[in-house]
Amino acid sequence: MSCNYAEGLSPYENKGVLGVAERFESHEVVEEKCRTLADWILQSRHVVVHTGAGISTAAGIPDFRSPKGVWTLEKQGLKPQINISFNDATPTKTHMALKKLADIGYIHYIVSQNIDGLHLKTGICRELIAELHGNMFVEKCNTCEKQFVRNSATTSVGQRLLGTMCRGYRLNGRPCRGKLQDTILDWEDNLPELDLNMADYHSHAADLSICLGSTLQIVPSGNLPVATKKSGGRLVIVNLQPTKQDKKADLLINSFVDDVFVQVMKHLQLEIPEYSYENDPTKKINDVIEWTIHPVYVKDAKKLYDTFSKKPKKRKSDEDVLIKNEKKKQNDSSEFNSYKIDEKSASENVEELKECTANISENAEQVISQASAECI
Structure with missing residues (x-):
């Protein structure tokens, strides 16, 4: 549960702006903007989607900074009334729509701040997603640094040892024998290097960045979407609250993310697939499923960055x-x-x-x- 996750973090005062009023645009305005977004997706060369906690609220997982968010209520001494467990939560329409769009090449990369594992449960390929703050359903070896999918959400936070051994093997075929730890970041922890590199390369190569369900207050995650503007790309923000980057957006949509993607998929003449238990790697109890970013992925992303990004001039000291x-x-x-x-x-x-x-x-x-x- 996101409440338990929040309680597991170290004490931290500066949690950003909390409880700002939400804004809702009319159905007609939202529909027209969704048509524009669908057109831009078709026109764009490299589409990168940045996802925050707002895309998981429809699954019963509370966000953090909305009027009913975990940290907003915490400040008032309250807890969310609806709070499903991470194990029971299933991907939303938005998660499944993104999986479909990634499968057919309409979007090319996802950068997520979420730790709930819902992107993973859609069956998305590791090559197509960076998880900047960790994943409740992923553990990492402290020796070989390989990552593996868990069948249940970890109860640990802060990259602590879990008391289990690595299931990987060395190049000589012998067991690694390293120790596994959770991948969930605590406040002030460094972001995972490979995930951050992948996110940075794809964000700079993008000519369309789409931000979903995030106020973009956390850095560097909140600054990555605007990298596209340096190369003349477009920035789209879908969120109910104002965000840190609203002034830089080419298109702002104030509506529920699920409602937006139902409309977008309609304009693209695509169906949103249903969540499949069989395609969910967290349900494959007897399989060892690796979730490591392969060096080839990073190399390919770097090529994109070198090809399409506009490198800023170095400032003289x-x-x-x-x-x-x-x-x-x-x-x-x-x-x-x-x-x-x-x-x-x-x-x-x-x-x-x-x-x-x-x-x-x-x-x-x-x-x-x-x-x-x-x-x-």
């Missing part, structure tokens, strides 16, 4: 500026010195000039005298 100015002074001084006149040479040149002038004057007088004689 104060030290760089001082060095450049000093070099310029030295060059100017050298250039000035090269034009200095040697005093001795100058004196000799003046004497030669006087002698030359005297000769010219003497010759001129002779020519004038000769010309006068001829005239007489």
Whole structure:
């Protein structure tokens, strides 16, 4: 349950802006905007979707900062009335729509802040998702760093040891024998490097970023969607509350995320698939399912980044500026010195000039005298 997850985190004061009033647009306005979003999805080269807690509320999992969110109520000394367990929660229409769109290549990557495992339960490929804050249904070896799918949600938070051994093998075929730990981040924990790299590469390569159910207050997660703007891409935000990045959005939709994606899929003439127990890796009790980001995925994402992202110019430091100015002074001084006149040479040149002038004057007088004689 998200309440138990929140209670398992270390004490932390700055949980962002809480309890801001929600906004709802009319059905007609939302439908028109959904048509625009569907058109943009079809027109775009690389679509990246950023998901927050708001896409899981329809599954019975409370969010954190809405008027009825976990941390908003916590501040009032209350707890959410509806709070389903992570084990019992199933993917929403939005989760299943994203899985369908990813399968047919309409969206190309998902960056999620959610730890509820609902994306995993859709059966999505690991190559297509970064989980920046961890996953309740994923554990990681502290030795080989491989990740494995769990059949039940972990009760541990903060990347703590779970008391179980790694199920992976070394290159020589021997068991790893490392110890497994949860993947859930606590406050101030570093984000998982490979997930963050994948999210960063795809976010910069995107020409359409779609933010769903997040106020985008947490960094760096909340800043990744705007990377597309540096390359002239579009930013779409679907959320009931105002977000940190609203002013940068090309399209804002204030509506329930599920309602939006029902309309979007309708305009795309696609059906939203039903959740399938058989395709849910958390239900495959007898299988060892790895959930590790393969180095090839990172390499391919880096190629996308290099190909499509617009790299900002490197800002010169104060030290760089001082060095450049000093070099310029030295060059100017050298250039000035090269034009200095040697005093001795100058004196000799003046004497030669006087002698030359005297000769010219003497010759001129002779020519004038000769010309006068001829005239007489």
